[in-house]
Amino acid sequence: MILFCVKSYKLVDLNFSIDNQLNISSIDNELNTYLKAKNDTDEIIFKIVDSIPERNSQYTKVSNMYVAKDSLYISNFPFEIKIENKSGIWTVWVALKKNLNQLEKVYQLAYFNKFLHPTYKSTDETYGADFMYKIFLPLIQLKLVEHGSSFVHSSAISLDDKAILFTSWGGIGKTTTLLKLLLTHKDIKFLSDDMAVLGSDGKVYLSAKYLHIYPYNWMGFSKLKEIAYNKRGLVDKLNWKFWGIFRGKAVCRRMPPSELFPDQIADSSTLDKIFFLRRRNVKSITSRKPDNTVDIIKTMSYIVFSEYKFFHNEMLLAVSAGCEIFPGPEDFIKNVEKNLTKQISGKDLEIVDIPYKATPDDLYRFMSSRLLS
Numbered sequence: 001m002i003l004f005c006v007k008s009y010k011l012v013d014l015n016f017s018i019d020n021q022l023n024i025s026s027i028d029n030e031l032n033t034y035l036k037a038k039n040d041t042d043e044i045i046f047k048i049v050d051s052i053p054e055r056n057s058q059y060t061k062v063s064n065m066y067v068a069k070d071s072l073y074i075s076n077f078p079f080e081i082k083i084e085n086k087s088g089i090w091t092v093w094v095a096l097k098k099n100l101n102q103l104e105k106v107y108q109l110a111y112f113n114k115f116l117h118p119t120y121k122s123t124d125e126t127y128g129a130d131f132m133y134k135i136f137l138p139l140i141q142l143k144l145v146e147h148g149s150s151f152v153h154s155s156a157i158s159l160d161d162k163a164i165l166f167t168s169w170g171g172i173g174k175t176t177t178l179l180k181l182l183l184t185h186k187d188i189k190f191l192s193d194d195m196a197v198l199g200s201d202g203k204v205y206l207s208a209k210y211l212h213i214y215p216y217n218w219m220g221f222s223k224l225k226e227i228a229y230n231k232r233g234l235v236d237k238l239n240w241k242f243w244g245i246f247r248g249k250a251v252c253r254r255m256p257p258s259e260l261f262p263d264q265i266a267d268s269s270t271l272d273k274i275f276f277l278r279r280r281n282v283k284s285i286t287s288r289k290p291d292n293t294v295d296i297i298k299t300m301s302y303i304v305f306s307e308y309k310f311f312h313n314e315m316l317l318a319v320s321a322g323c324e325i326f327p328g329p330e331d332f333i334k335n336v337e338k339n340l341t342k343q344i345s346g347k348d349l350e351i352v353d354i355p356y357k358a359t360p361d362d363l364y365r366f367m368s369s370r371l372l373s
Helices: 025-031 100-107 123-146 174-184 222-230 234-250 293-306 309-320 329-344 360-372
Strands: 006-011 014-020 044-049 060-062 065-067 071-076 079-086 089-096 150-159 162-167 188-192 195-198 203-205 211-213 253-255 268-280 286-288 348-355
Touching: 006 025, 014 025, 014 123, 025 123, 044 123, 060 309, 065 309, 071 309, 079 123, 089 123, 123 150, 123 329, 150 174, 150 293, 150 329, 162 174, 162 195, 162 203, 174 188, 174 211, 174 222, 174 360, 188 195, 188 203, 188 268, 195 329, 268 293, 268 329, 268 360, 293 329, 293 348, 309 329, 348 360
Parallel strands: 014 044, 044 089, 162 268, 268 348
Antiparallel strands: 006 014, 060 065, 065 071, 071 079, 079 089, 150 162, 150 188, 150 195, 195 203, 203 268, 211 253, 286 348
């Protein structure tokens, strides 16, 4: 008889649990930095199972979903998903369309399974990453918003126990700036690389989602290259070079923050300052106070929604068919905007305008001078 371990976690004031019946180790690894919850009622219960419960006839078929008022089934490669709402508590069953052994055989077309993956991930790691991005993070965000909290598309650091956000669209240089600040200044601590957690209490909480490290992140930065590349095994390096020929800069490695800066991780810090980064037709990097904070917060709200593109279609179709588990996209964005307004209004907010051709290293030097001078 196999005994499954149900693990309970806490993010801000949201309690959730994972019943990992398939023993996907990468899921446990990705979540092990969240605080463990004790004797609290879980608002989301994730069950990683061989098969999801059968549905009855009381569902409307819409595209890749079967929809009812308080439950729905979703087919989203490589998952089959059932979400059920009972008095505000969600149970989320997640099953693979193919079992793990079958997937292993699919990926093992040559000598090395991981070598065939562009980011050198095993089947277990691929499944874990897909679970995090396609299921876990979007559903957690929906519940966080109900609590007055929200993810923010930001890198975040803690300096003197005060949280600083670098927020923007993707590809602007947030990760490189974060990495260089942390690996160059030991008094700075990590809070988030990609999706910071802004709590209803005005604190920024640790979001220990794995970082994506690309070759351009370590350009001219030997310390990061030593950690992210030089210490890797021969096959790992060959994979990186092989896929680099076909995918260029898109090849990366996912690394936990504990591996990059193990002694520089904070649990939470009170929000103190926000830098909103944007590319503009300017000659040099400059910063200024915004003319209208409301517009910046609205933009931040839309950016958060855009980051959960895996769930956009499902949310729209479920609401259109009468499902009441999710809010409509307009209501969701309004609620995120309301939460961010409450937490950001009155804080030190600056717009940083960055030339189109400025490098991530240019941005790092500018931010370093602003924060540490």
